[in-house]
Amino acid sequence: MRILVTGGAGFIGSHFVRHLAAAGEDVVVLDKLTYSGNPANLEGVAHEFHAGDIADPDAVARAGKGAEAIVNFAAETHVDRSILAAGEFITTDVMGTHVLLEWARESGARFVHVSTDEVYGDLPPGVSSREDDPLRPSSPYAASKAGGDLQVLAYVRTYGVNASITRGSNTYGTHQYPEKMIPLFVTNALEGEPLPVYGDGRQTRDWLHAEDHCAGIETVLREGAPGEVYNVGGGEELENLEVTRRILELTGADPGLVRHVDDRPGHDRRYSLDSSKLAGLGWKPTRGFEEGLAETVAWYRDRRDWWEPIKSGEYRAYYAEQYEARLKST
Ligand code: NAD
Numbered sequence: 001m002r003i004l005v006t007g008g009a010g011f012i013g014s015h016f017v018r019h020l021a022a023a024g025e026d027v028v029v030l031d032k033l034t035y036s037g038n039p040a041n042l043e044g045v046a047h048e049f050h051a052g053d054i055a056d057p058d059a060v061a062r063a064g065k066g067a068e069a070i071v072n073f074a075a076e077t078h079v080d081r082s083i084l085a086a087g088e089f090i091t092t093d094v095m096g097t098h099v100l101l102e103w104a105r106e107s108g109a110r111f112v113h114v115s116t117d118e119v120y121g122d123l124p125p126g127v128s129s130r131e132d133d134p135l136r137p138s139s140p141y142a143a144s145k146a147g148g149d150l151q152v153l154a155y156v157r158t159y160g161v162n163a164s165i166t167r168g169s170n171t172y173g174t175h176q177y178p179e180k181m182i183p184l185f186v187t188n189a190l191e192g193e194p195l196p197v198y199g200d201g202r203q204t205r206d207w208l209h210a211e212d213h214c215a216g217i218e219t220v221l222r223e224g225a226p227g228e229v230y231n232v233g234g235g236e237e238l239e240n241l242e243v244t245r246r247i248l249e250l251t252g253a254d255p256g257l258v259r260h261v262d263d264r265p266g267h268d269r270r271y272s273l274d275s276s277k278l279a280g281l282g283w284k285p286t287r288g289f290e291e292g293l294a295e296t297v298a299w300y301r302d303r304r305d306w307w308e309p310i311k312s313g314e315y316r317a318y319y320a321e322q323y324e325a326r327l328k329s330t
């Protein structure tokens with residue numbers, strides 16, 4: 001099958017391209033190569049590459065020619081950046097999704113839209129989100145993803161587009177841009193830099209290995225029904241402080257590097273997914289967090305050639321804006 005993977009040069013998208021290429025699929029990537037898109041993520045992986053924006057109908061039509069399916073990973077993805085400036089999140093996550101839907105409508109291609117558990121918002125202890133729960137996004141990022149999801153559902157109902165949505169939980173693994181908590185803390189620990197824990201650090205996330213996330217998305221691509229949403233959760237709920245403790249242990253870094261800094265505005269305390277619907281299609285996560293985190297830390301320890309060049313330039317400016325004042329006040 002010829003499959004268009006948008007955002008295929010990013011973290012999860014590049015795992016997915018590798019996954020499909022290994023299965024012998026004919027993969028086309030459309031990626032704008034923003035700060036988090038990295039051609040090095042696809043080195044040695046068979047694919048056809050198009051540089052371009054999902055919000056540009058001509059770029060989508062060029063890359064999508066002949067594709068029978070599209071899997072959309074392209075997005076602005078970092079909550080903290082959306083709090084600093086939300087404009088690009090609306091352009092890509094809302095408008096870009098609209099352009100892709102128009103293309104799927106015209107071409108008749110199958111469309112899988114990769115979304116997030118953040119659209120359900122904050123959860124109290126003891127409950128897990130199900131696919132038909134109301135959307136209560138907290139951050140500009142989550143709201144832009146919810147906007148994309150609602151368009152997908154409207155295009156299925158109104159135009160009969162063959163689309164499904166996946167909502168994944170917090171994903172970790174190799175090749176993740178070092179702005180998200182795990183790669184940021186691992187690389188900072190390896191450099192002897194502070195680990196900035198937001199607030200009390202007792203927030204919980206449901207951790208999912210990138211390979212398990214990709215297997216879930218592939219299951220939905222092949223077996224999912226149009227108009228249906230599928231949660232993809234790792235089932236490994238941990239407090240941020242516990243993840244931090246494990247990173248210190250695995251890297252051998254000084255526990256004194258941990259700093260409790262001012263909290264993220266609007267910070268969701270807890271996410272948790274009920275993934276029984278996707279389990280009904282035969283999917284289940286296969287990598288435990290302990291083993292997956294150890295393998296991820298080992299990769300960052302070995303691949304300084306991958307992340308050291310990233311932690312310069314634009315990254316330094318972002319880091320200063322996000323953390324300088326916070327770290328000074330601790
Ligand atoms: P990422 O930031 O690592 O990658 C995003 C990719 O999209 C990059 O390659 C970037 O260049 C590309 N891109 C951005 N804007 C584009 C545009 N306008 N046109 C074309 N390409 C563009 O993100 P990720 O963590 O791999 O997330 C991928 C998808 O999975 C996103 O839709 C995200 O919402 C979703 N998701 C992520 C997680 C997670 O924990 N990382 C969890 C659940 C869902």
Ligand code: DAU
Nearest residue numbers: 077078079116117118169170179180181196197198203240
């Ligand atoms: O839940 C899925 C979502 O997971 C995806 O949709 C997003 O694209 C992805 O970025 C991620 O969002 P989070 O905000 O949960 O991930 P992040 O790694 O930024 O933060 C994880 C937790 O760690 C969260 O509670 C905030 C906290 N944190 C994060 C950073 C960057 C800190 O305490 N300090 C930090 O410096």
